[in-house]
Amino acid sequence: MxxxxxxxxxxxxxxxxxxxxxxxxxxxxxxxxxxxxxxxxxxxxxxxxxxxxxxxxLSSLDKNTIYLMKYCFGPSEIPQWKREQFPNVKYDEYISLKNSLTNTDQVAYQFFVNKETIKYDSKTVSDVNIVPASNEIVEIEGLNVDNGRFYTESESNSGTAVIVLGYDIAEGLFGGSEPVGKSIRLYGQRFTVIGVIAKQGAGFFGDSNDTSVYIPTNFLRRMYGDNDAMTPVIVLKPVKGVDMDAYKAQVAQKLRAIRGMKAGEMDNFFINVLSGFTDxxxxxxxxxxxxxxxxxxxxxxxxxxxxxxxxxxxxxxxxxxxxxxxxxxxxxxxxxxxxxxxxxxxxxxxxxxxxxxxxxxxxxxxxxxxxxxxxxxxxxxxxxxxxxxxxxxxxxxxxxxxxxxxxxxxxxxxx
Structure with a gap:
């Protein structure tokens, strides 16, 4: 040796x-x-x-979370011209699925919209990611409200002008002062701040919760109706341990029945599973x-x-x-x-x-x-x-x- x-x-x-x-x-x-x-x-x-x-x-999201909408997250065999003819998912369809689906933990209705500017007195924050969503989104995304609270089902259904701020947005508008209870302006309307989400840090996919704000979906529906400029999505979180193939088949069957589609007719929607996106x-x-x-x-x-x-x-x-x-x-x-x-x-x-x-x-x-x-x-x-x-x-x-x-x-x- x-x-x-x-x-x-x-x-x-x-x-x-x-x-x-x-x-x-x-x-x-x-x-x-x-x-x-x-x-x-x-x-x-x-x-x-x-x-x-x-x-x-993605740690706060269940990988089995489903995004039901007219667009596909990945490549699709369906031609683009055909996909562009698909109808948007509707609020009534969200309600029907929420009431009829089994093996489901949460169902939420959400819009994808353009970024906006938020004002409080003389302070302004631009390029804010707006997340209009029903109240179930707090459970689906596992949001941690550090200060205040998230809006309730009643506030969500009625479209109350309340808002939950991301950490960076709250810091930009209020600095070290208390934001809860203050009024800010968005879409030309006054919103009451009811909560602030805990700091998350920069996100790989662009905006994180820190640069986002959450408002009830029905507030925008009450202002603009079901405008085509807003892309709606139904977000479904199945219960743990569910057979995903059977669950997706159930979702497809329920939505086809709601839309009155005939047997053999091609689905005019996409069931996007988060695990498929991560794969x-x-x-x-x-x-x-x-x-x-x-x-x-x-x-x-x-x-x-x-x-x-x-x-x-x-x-x-x-x-x-x-x-x-x-x-x-x-x-x-x-x-x-x-x-x-x-x-x-x-x-x-x-x-x-x-x-x-x-x-x-x-x-x-x-x-x-x-x-x-x-x-x-x-x-x-x-x-x-x-x-x-x-x-x-x-x-x-x-x-x-x-x-x-x-x-x-x-x-x-x-x-």
């Missing part, structure tokens, strides 16, 4: 001397490994960070991983050739020393391991440089973009392991050639 530890120490010393004595040659040789490890780990770290952010943003995102992230590995593979291949080249040069430069070591009784495996260790150490140095670059860029991007890029321990170990394997593979042939040298010929060659 002590022999191999001494061997490792000597190999490290040789590797460091090679770096010092041949700085430019070593730098160019390690550049491929550095770029390859940087590319792989940067892609993996970015994908891991995106995956964590998506999971965090779609996971597929994109998986493709990013594959592309990253392919691109990085070429860099690692070049880096491997670079390591092999520098090791062959190292064997040639130290032929005389190898001959002396073997003449003094050094076994072939001692010479073999010496050069293998050196190749691995050189490659790992390149990998560590690549990891340090990823770490530094991750810190910078986290500060600049307010998005947490994570370089996990698993990715660090993976990067180190890959670089070690590249060094091992690249150093095999030079190490074998060094171990098989004839000591007399090696000494004579070096003289």
């Amino acid at each position: 002590l022999v191999y530890l001494r061997l490792l120490k000597e190999s490290l010393s040789f590797a460091i001397n090679a770096l010092r004595n041949n700085k430019l040659r070593t730098l160019l040789s390690l550049l491929g490994v550095t770029i390859g490890i940087f590319s792989i780990i940067a892609v993996l770290a970015a994908v891991d960070s995106l995956d964590r952010k998506i999971s965090k943003d 779609f995102i996971d597929g994109i992230l998986g493709q990013m991983n594959v592309v990253g590995w392919v691109i990085s593979g070429f860099s690692l291949l070049v880096g491997g050739f670079g390591i092999a080249n520098i090791m062959f040069v190292s064997v040639k430069e130290r032929t005389n020393l190898i001959g002396i070591q073997k003449s003094l009784g050094a076994k072939n495996r001692f010479i073999l391991f010496q050069f293998l260790f050196e190749a691995v150490i050189l490659s790992v140095i390149g990998g560590i440089i690549g990891l340090l670059l990823v770490w530094g860029i991750s810190l910078a991007l986290t500060q600049l973009l307010d998005f947490e890029f994570v370089l996990s321990l698993g990715n660090i170990l993976l990067g180190t392991g890959i670089s070690a394997i590249i060094g091992l593979i690249s150093g095999i042939l030079p190490a074998i050639s060094a171990a098989n040298l004839d000591p007399v010929e090696a000494i004579r060659t070096g003289m």
Whole structure:
């Protein structure tokens, strides 16, 4: 054991001397490994960070949540011109489904509308994400009202002019003062603030609850009716453990019956399940991983050739020393391991440089973009392991050639 530890120490010393004595040659040789490890780990770290952010943003939502509307979240075989003829879901359909569906926890009615400006006295906040929704949305989205309360079923049904603010909106309008009970202006109307949602942080999909406000759907219906400029959606949250295929079939059957559709007639609505959307995102992230590995593979291949080249040069430069070591009784495996260790150490140095670059860029991007890029321990170990394997593979042939040298010929060659 002590022999191999001494061997490792000597190999490290040789590797460091090679770096010092041949700085430019070593730098160019390690550049491929550095770029390859940087590319792989940067892609993996970015994908891991995106995956964590998506999971965090969707953690309050049940993955079985259904968005029933005229649009599809993902690709569809139905032509676009046909989809554009689909009718919007109606408030009456929401009421009918709410009263007739089984195995359902919550059903909400919501509009997708344009961003608006909110005013309080002389203060104004622009580009506010407006979420007109019935009161059930607080349970479906798992909203945490930190100050005050959410609007009730009675307020939702009557379309009372009440509003629940996101954290950033409340800070922008009121600063450190108490917002609950104050009146603000939206859509040219006065709304009474009844609650503030707890701070969430930046969302991967754009707006988070911090930059959103919630108002009763029926307030807008009372003002504008069922205007086509507002895209309605029925949000359904089934009970836990339900058979999703059977539940979707029940939803489709109920809505078809409400609309009086005939047997064999194509559905004129889409049942978008949140898990399907997350699977779609996971597929994109998986493709990013594959592309990253392919691109990085070429860099690692070049880096491997670079390591092999520098090791062959190292064997040639130290032929005389190898001959002396073997003449003094050094076994072939001692010479073999010496050069293998050196190749691995050189490659790992390149990998560590690549990891340090990823770490530094991750810190910078986290500060600049307010998005947490994570370089996990698993990715660090993976990067180190890959670089070690590249060094091992690249150093095999030079190490074998060094171990098989004839000591007399090696000494004579070096003289």
